[in-house]
Amino acid sequence: MCCDITPTLSGSVLNEKKPQLVAGGDAFCRFLREHCPAVTETYYPTLWCWEGRLQTLLRPFITVKPLVHYNNELIKTADGGQISLDWFNNDGNTLYPDASARPTILLLPGLTGTSRESYILHMIKYSEGLGYRCVVFNNRGVSGEDLLTPRTYCAANTEDLETVIQHVHNRYPEAPLMAAGVSMGGMLLLNHLGKTGRQTPLRGAAVFSAGWEVFESAVVLEKPINWILFNYYLTTCLQASIQRHRAILEKQFDIDNVMKAKSIREFDTRFTSVMFGYPSNDHYYRDASPCHRVKSIEIPTLCLNAVDDVFSPGHVIPVESAKQNPNVALVLTSYGGHIGFLEGLWPRQQTYMDRIFKQFVEAVFEHGDEIYSM
Template structure:
């Protein structure tokens, strides 16, 4: 994978030496463009310098501000939640915006399908930073799109109805969400957006689907890629172990504790049997939580359970599947991310993939200042990428699996063991409302 590096401070972009070429839409339908040319001409902000706010001058400060800053009054987004029941008994939250009461959109309106971070949800500031302008009407300066945040089992008020949680490698829940959205809006182009752990799930999903992927394009932000290497780095020093690793482990512990009564309905499950030890810990790191819970209850069998966290991290890593991606795919990381230190910039030469590494930004931060307003730099590149890939080029319509209803379940041909069904309304969700006891931004 080659690279393009501009002036000092500019992001470094890595492109394949064998660029993918796609036809431009009208009025230049007879012409083709490469993904690199598309990025350079229609996503200029991704190659411009990220200029951090002067008081957030390193990755630690950027990351801590993402967690501790007050974003409750910016980027307001409201959602209609629907609950999606999965065949294995689990439940997902699908948070649709704009709410139906706000305005009615055409059925062919592009939809951004979002996967949040480790223990977040649709209320997270990093999600709203992109969705607020994405779903804003065009006459107000937005894209005028629709968005759906896929909220993991047990996160952000979604009920836990089975003894299974979620993980970096369990893609079937997202697969079922995309299936449902595709069935509900068959004429709408679907665009994938993932943050941190959600970016890892998105990358693996896109790679696993290959030529049959239902998404037109995807954008992965702060993806953890090589989970084994990044976990080792995260737990290697006192600072990262006792700040980031314990913050993430603590969030997951609090999330599980909110579902104690539901989990105890499955007393024979490994998840239920792990609760006494989990609650006996005053604090625990992400790695300790994964050892106690995730490697056993983070997905279906196979591949779960895993023998150790290292076996799980090795299996779940997304950098090793980048070669299987077959849709326009943009990934952005920062070079001072204290949580993700290893980015696979030289490990793939896939013509569908563009990797960008910014100078600074921390983990899910990218806070810069325009005038007296502090905003996330990542918003504009993501919006430009989605607009370019859905409005400027014709991504080939690929043959996808047929959708049908079998015994009340929505299923795909050849995957009848999977399935989902609409379980009704889950209420209104207001972005910016902090989950009680949880650290935001992770």
Template structure:
């Protein structure tokens, strides 16, 4: 039986970040990055909502922040996309391109998004960061939001960027929640995405039942990580409740103390699931990894505080197109390396190396 490859090569985390929590928190909150600017495009969805895409490429002309559109002052974008920008996206038949799906409550301002964008721009790539609904700095129009198994949204975003730059050589990266959603979609509809040259998922909670329980039941996770996410999730939903009276159980939202509470009160019922357990079970990407047909890197540190090591997949869980890279250290989307104050270059370099190797393999086959 042909199975996935397993890579246990280390991420060389520094000695001054000795364990999972410091690696995760420093990477998310303190690691130095250059602030990358974007051009923003708003795209209407078929159900009457919108998503925001942040674009950057060597050919796009970006003004300094001093000339930033005031409507975008709280974002990483400096202006809205113009027809001239759109024409540039489709001007190079050989342009390598990356679509990035962020994690829970992430955005193009997230440190991992900034570091990945910066690195791939330095290689001459076109980069698009897709914002899930309500994550771009603007409330979305509908009562619904986004979730870990939203295959229709992944499909819509992938097809949208392909339409914008149909001749580009696209790769896709999903981080955490975005990684799980991307993997699930690639496994559900493997024949639809051969136009993607390769894909990668970083710290994806591929077993959402295990991850959701761990984030809700573990004391440190509940008091630190769940509280961090709820700090923005709850106000967003309460704002929706004022626009859509009677649709959202405000009392349960106010009383939510962990992600299980929040998903039971809002995410599950709003998006067609029975409860949090049903949502987590149906949205997990792990059962779909055997179906993936394009070269795909699934990168999970074995000390990720969000996902217990014992549920990480072995080679038998993936198709021959999948590589499971499971370094011992790195935390959750941390992967900080170097001397103080560290850097976030290991992750984008790992992604770029995988994409390059996949392209070479594809060239040999053809």
């Protein structure tokens, strides 16, 4: 079903700013209307920064970076590697003084992101006010820790995420657990949910600016202006990480060849798809595209995308698949770019994405029984 259909995924949306809520069933739609009202409220993008690419570029510089103190933990993986987790335990809160039962949110940053990204810090600050605990899953090798094995990460392989989820759940088995993923972190989370169904300790999930169909994302990002603004920069960030760990990676990979890549697709062809044993990069991209797994998600999952996101073109957002799954809801805005969603005249403290996050995690933790009883 669709609720509040205003923006379209194909035509002009210049004068239309109310989100489109697409939900696979009346129950989830009613739950969101009651407990997460931002999904039906008009979203007004910042007037001087409404264009998608501009929103994407400026958010890291405009929004403040709240001060967050983490406790770091390194956990071992089955293959001998290690994963860096940053914990915000929120021990000083009075809403959930019993740490064993304190609601916990696992946060997954984007492609080259870490626990220091502004959007992660904002999520933690809103969670702090609600009394919740947060733990950030930093992908292998991106947060300053050493690579112990010649392996990094990708959007399709969910083994590390499953290790982290089980680790967090085992530490606090009585605490309700959710996850929120941003960009590639959202893709990884969706792929996990599609593979595991109900066989996950997660009670719900929030996904922001996920790339739904990797082939189409690559095509759009390779257009000249997008290549200049985003693709080449992200490629160099990926290569810088490879260079930091060159000593262990060059035992199995042609690092000189990887360093010649000029786009994310070339990087994935020369490195990522090879690392994870795919016959070709096309095989990897199909496996990494969460649009194929929407129908298999079996816990309440809310996904926010902007139609003008160059990383996830509007025409490949899986609207029809979402309509067929009562556990999935899509919130689609006309504007917002990629992890942008800036609103207000000077949007330093809060974005529309922050509001969705805060309302949805609170709804699931405080009123989640309503979903499961519907």
